[in-house]
Amino acid sequence: VLKGLKMDNDTTNRVRVLTEHLGKPVIPAAMRESRETEKTALRRLLNALGPELLSDLLTLKRCFAGEADCGEAENIWPEGIAQEETAYLERVQSLTEEILESGDCFSLRSLAVTGNDVIQAGVTPGREVGHVLSRLLNLVLEDPARNEKKWLLEHIGDCSSKKKEL
Helix, strand or coil: CCEEECCCCCHCCCCHHHHHCCCCCEEEEEEEECHHHHHHHHEEEEECCCCHHHHHHHHHHHHCCCCCCCCCCCCCCCCHHHHHHHHHHHHHHHHHHHHHHHHCCCCHHHHHCHEEEHCCCCCCCCCCHHHHHHHHHHHHHHCHHHHHHHHHCCCHHHHHHCCCCC
């Protein structure tokens, strides 16, 4: 529909991503067991969406819960559920702000090691470097304290299936 309206690719992609995530819980129920698992789930979502798109998603969800001032948007939730959804979204927003303010790593850009560091540590240049960086990022998403260059370099071997002979 958006292509037919001659919308740019960025807008089309943003709308697609927002509509894909609109019907899903921001944090899966299995990840709501503790504050730390919730933050891990949010760091993963920040990695997938980025801070701006996550903020847009939370705003959109608050509109549907009837909390935000969204003009003529109608509350689609029964009253009790709307209050629960609003409280849940406030908690998610608070945790997201906490993650962003503390500077937690949630993308390759903020990972303490680079592709060059991985190659210098003995990983064969090519796709394997990207795979190692992705695995290291997953470790950091679980525990941001791991985003230390020394710790990550020590664990490259755990993340690499192929190392070049030194």
